[in-house]
Amino acid sequence: MGQIHWGGFLLSRALYSAVFFGCIGAISLAQNPPGFQAEVNLVTLDVSATEKGTGRILEFLLKDDFEVTDNGKLFTISNFGFAASPLDIVFLAYGQLGVTAKQRNRTVKAFREALDTLKDGDRAAVVVGDWLSNAKTQVPMTEDRTMIWNTIMPAGGRTHFSLFPGDRVYEALGVSVAAFPPRGVKNRGRAIIAMTTDRERRSATNPERLITDLLEADTTVCAGLIDGDPGGRIAIGGPPGRSGREIRVGGVPDGLHSIRPIVEATGGDVLGPDEIEGLPDLVARLKPRYLLQFYADPEGSPGFHRIEVRLSADAQRRYSGALLRTRRGYQLKSTVPAATARD
Numbered sequence: 272m273g274q275i276h277w278g279g280f281l282l283s284r285a286l287y288s289a290v291f292f293g294c295i296g297a298i299s300l301a302q303n304p305p306g307f308q309a310e311v312n313l314v315t316l317d318v319s320a321t322e323k324g325t326g327r328i329l330e331f332l333l334k335d336d337f338e339v340t341d342n343g344k345l346f347t348i349s350n351f352g353f354a355a356s357p358l359d360i361v362f363l364a365y366g367q368l369g370v371t372a373k374q375r376n377r378t379v380k381a382f383r384e385a386l387d388t389l390k391d392g393d394r395a396a397v398v399v400g401d402w403l404s405n406a407k408t409q410v411p412m413t414e415d416r417t418m419i420w421n422t423i424m425p426a427g428g429r430t431h432f433s434l435f436p437g438d439r440v441y442e443a444l445g446v447s448v449a450a451f452p453p454r455g456v457k458n459r460g461r462a463i464i465a466m467t468t469d470r471e472r473r474s475a476t477n478p479e480r481l482i483t484d485l486l487e488a489d490t491t492v493c494a495g496l497i498d499g500d501p502g503g504r505i506a507i508g509g510p511p512g513r514s515g516r517e518i519r520v521g522g523v524p525d526g527l528h529s530i531r532p533i534v535e536a537t538g539g540d541v542l543g544p545d546e547i548e549g550l551p552d553l554v555a556r557l558k559p560r561y562l563l564q565f566y567a568d569p570e571g572s573p574g575f576h577r578i579e580v581r582l583s584a585d586a587q588r589r590y591s592g593a594l595l596r597t598r599r600g601y602q603l604k605s606t607v608p609a610a611t612a613r614d
Contacts, residue, residue, distance in 0.1 A: 312567040317560040318597040336586035350564040357392040361447040363465040381550040406443035441474035461490040493539040538597040
């Protein structure tokens with residue numbers, strides 16, 4: 272497969288998008304999703320590049336500005352492009368125990384503005400908790416933003432925020448992954464926006480298994496953390512189901528009982544309780560992405576491969592405040608010769 276050289280030309284956004292996604296669509300039709308599994312050794316990464324502090328999207332980076340390592344080994348980027356792809360989002364409202372009226376109003380306002388950032392062609396679904404501390408899909412994937420809003424903010428002024436005492440956040444994320452439709456041509460971004468108090472302590476779901484499922488579904492997890500009951504206590508520091516040191520809910524946990532490791536592994540972002548107004552900007556940043564592709568080593572060992580995407584030394588000098596986000600790796604399931612994988 273020949274390389275796509277765009278670096279010497281400044282294309283219009285519309286032409287750039289049409290050329291890039293035409294190529295990506297042709298590639299995707301020839302492979303079984305997801306594109307980073309071992310049976311298909313063309314690894315696809317979507318990368319957001321923003322300026323630290325301002326969140327401004329860096330739109331005009333070139334292929335030579337990026338470097339990709341797979342388990343520490345530098346790989347050549349085969350295909351490269353930048354475009355604002357259509358987006359599928361699952362809004363997960365789960366575990367909002369003890370949210371005050373002020374917090375609720377701030378969250379609802381941020382959600383309304385985030386919903387308004389979606390454009391024609393974008394879709395969304397809603398997953399909520401129930402009284403048994405489980406989660407279920409309330410609204411399947413749809414372009415009807417009014418339906419999404421009315422689900423979160425139904426008649427009467429009650430919202431799904433502050434209703435449910437869920438503490439199975441990992442399981443709720445698993446339900447959210449299942450809310451995405453089967454993957455067709457890979458030209459749509461996927462993200463879960465979890466509005467949660469981050470009270471994970473009872474999921475049977477293994478966090479590493481959850482991360483693998485999210486990576487295989489090409490899904491980024493972002494979180495808007497909302498303060499819970501200030502008198503509550505949760506255990507962190509050990510695997511789900513086992514006790515660990517306790518902290519008050521008012522302090523966001525950092526251990527395996529937090530959503531943060533899931534967010535970090537999938538290239539997402541976390542908004543703290545005092546940052547929820549940033550939700551619209553977070554959603555807006557999910558659309559414009561760089562897509563980088565490289566061929567995995569067909570002789571590589573099966574298992575998890577850690578990926579690092581960084582700027583080249585020259586690009587780091589030009590964009591010293593750049594912040595890159597992408598998934599942390601992919602799962603290599605078998606060693607298949609490259610020629611066979613592309614047939």
